[in-house]
Amino acid sequence: MKIYSTALFLLLSLFCEVTAQNDKMVLVKGGVYLPLYGAEDKVVKIEPFKMDVLPVSNSDYLKFVQENPQWKKSNIKRLFADESYLTKWKNDETFIGLPNAPVTTVSWFAAKKYCECQGKRLPTMDEWEFAAMANEDVPDAREIETYNQYILGWYETPKTYNNPIGETFKNYWGIYDLHGLVWEWTLDFNSVLISGESRKDVDKDSNLFCGSAAIGASDLMNYAAFMRYAFRGSMKARYSSQNLGFRCAKDVEN
Amino acid sequence: MKNFRYVIIMFALATLFSCNNSSEKNTDTTETAKVKKGEGEAIPEMSIYNLPSNWTTQNGEEIELKSLQGKVVVMVMIYTTCKAACPRLVADMRNIEKQIPDEKKDDVQYVFVSIDPETDTPEKLKAFAKENEMEDDKWLFLRGTLGDTREFAAVLAVNYKQISPMDFSHSNIISVFDQNGEMAHQQEGLGVDNKETVQAIIDLAE
Numbered sequence: 001m002k003i004y005s006t007a008l009f010l011l012l013s014l015f016c017e018v019t020a021q022n023d024k025m026v027l028v029k030g031g032v033y034l035p036l037y038g039a040e041d042k043v044v045k046i047e048p049f050k051m052d053v054l055p056v057s058n059s060d061y062l063k064f065v066q067e068n069p070q071w072k073k074s075n076i077k078r079l080f081a082d083e084s085y086l087t088k089w090k091n092d093e094t095f096i097g098l099p100n101a102p103v104t105t106v107s108w109f110a111a112k113k114y115c116e117c118q119g120k121r122l123p124t125m126d127e128w129e130f131a132a133m134a135n136e137d138v139p140d141a142r143e144i145e146t147y148n149q150y151i152l153g154w155y156e157t158p159k160t161y162n163n164p165i166g167e168t169f170k171n172y173w174g175i176y177d178l179h180g181l182v183w184e185w186t187l188d189f190n191s192v193l194i195s196g197e198s199r200k201d202v203d204k205d206s207n208l209f210c211g212s213a214a215i216g217a218s219d220l221m222n223y224a225a226f227m228r229y230a231f232r233g234s235m236k237a238r239y240s241s242q243n244l245g246f247r248c249a250k251d252v253e254n
Numbered sequence: 255m256k257n258f259r260y261v262i263i264m265f266a267l268a269t270l271f272s273c274n275n276s277s278e279k280n281t282d283t284t285e286t287a288k289v290k291k292g293e294g295e296a297i298p299e300m301s302i303y304n305l306p307s308n309w310t311t312q313n314g315e316e317i318e319l320k321s322l323q324g325k326v327v328v329m330v331m332i333y334t335t336c337k338a339a340c341p342r343l344v345a346d347m348r349n350i351e352k353q354i355p356d357e358k359k360d361d362v363q364y365v366f367v368s369i370d371p372e373t374d375t376p377e378k379l380k381a382f383a384k385e386n387e388m389e390d391d392k393w394l395f396l397r398g399t400l401g402d403t404r405e406f407a408a409v410l411a412v413n414y415k416q417i418s419p420m421d422f423s424h425s426n427i428i429s430v431f432d433q434n435g436e437m438a439h440q441q442e443g444l445g446v447d448n449k450e451t452v453q454a455i456i457d458l459a460e
Contacts, residue, residue, distance in 0.1 A: 042418075077299040077300075077304050078299040078300050079299060079300050079301065079302070079304050079305075079409065080304070108408060109405075109408075112405070187404065188404055188415075190404070190407055190408050190411075190412070190413045190414070191413060191414060191415035192413060192415075233413070236408070236411055237405075237408035237409065237411075
């Protein structure tokens, strides 16, 4: 297995244009947490991982498409992104907005490929949620009123996706912009099994979801997180959205 | 011989992970060389055969999805330890297969993709096939890496989540692909009326 991953790494570095971009990462020490939509009352264990301090910016992404032209707006295969891909870009190499604004309107496939080309990967949903529980001071601020107010206040603020990266708060782990800027793709966004608009209608579509009765919101009060899960549940891998960007993560090497 | 095989594997891996354009071009030429006669047409943009993933069958063979090109493919994602929906999905697949006229049967490939590749070894898949009397060539059981499986589910719009070491929650979707790997029809839900799915297959198959 180790030889295999070393081989993979070598190949990755051979065949991807690996340009160091805004790639500063920090360590998120793992731990356990109770996700909003997990198996019944089951805490999830998070192994230590590294996460980008900042989301991927417009200029980062431009560099990526220049080096990997098959991901340019006019070249991308429709299987990997629908028509909304880079919809704000004037052409293949011209984005609209600030160079250091987060790149948005990218599909899951594109985000995933970008990270792979950096020798990284997308964070899992649990990793993302775990890192995002932190405020400035503590790793889990979910029960702190100001933390929730901040997130809900952001949800009400229009067009934050035009803002530069790195201007929201620096959280306990040293990560910026998990809240307050854009929503972010996760590797397993398609593990969300909620449907419809209600928080409790998981049973409604029992034809579509096997075992759906086992999935319930562990904490229905957590409206802010619910919004994120619902949004993820509504996405498909080829969709893009104006308020959806991404950042990369990485396993910790032993 | 062994060395040769190793080179091929390395090359396949290189293909898998190539990002930049130049390597992509190299890949293209070698891949076209491998493609069988009559399957040389360009792959449409929406085709699942654009996915570079490699899979292992219930017989332990390594295949690319692309090797299914040329047949109508009916696909469903399951896991073999599943007790609830999967037996019904298997029954649905069998039921669909029964309704395809004899002269078209050879043009249709039924594929089960495991969402639990860590548990579903080729041996497990083989046993599952046997148990369900699906040992004929028209039934294909596939297992990939965790990442490729996640990606494949994303393409099929199948959502799934592990809820315990033995159990997954997953959407019950049967997908039909045409000979070029473009999705032609999806049936969502268990034990639903499969008339449209059957019709879609009949319309496509030759």
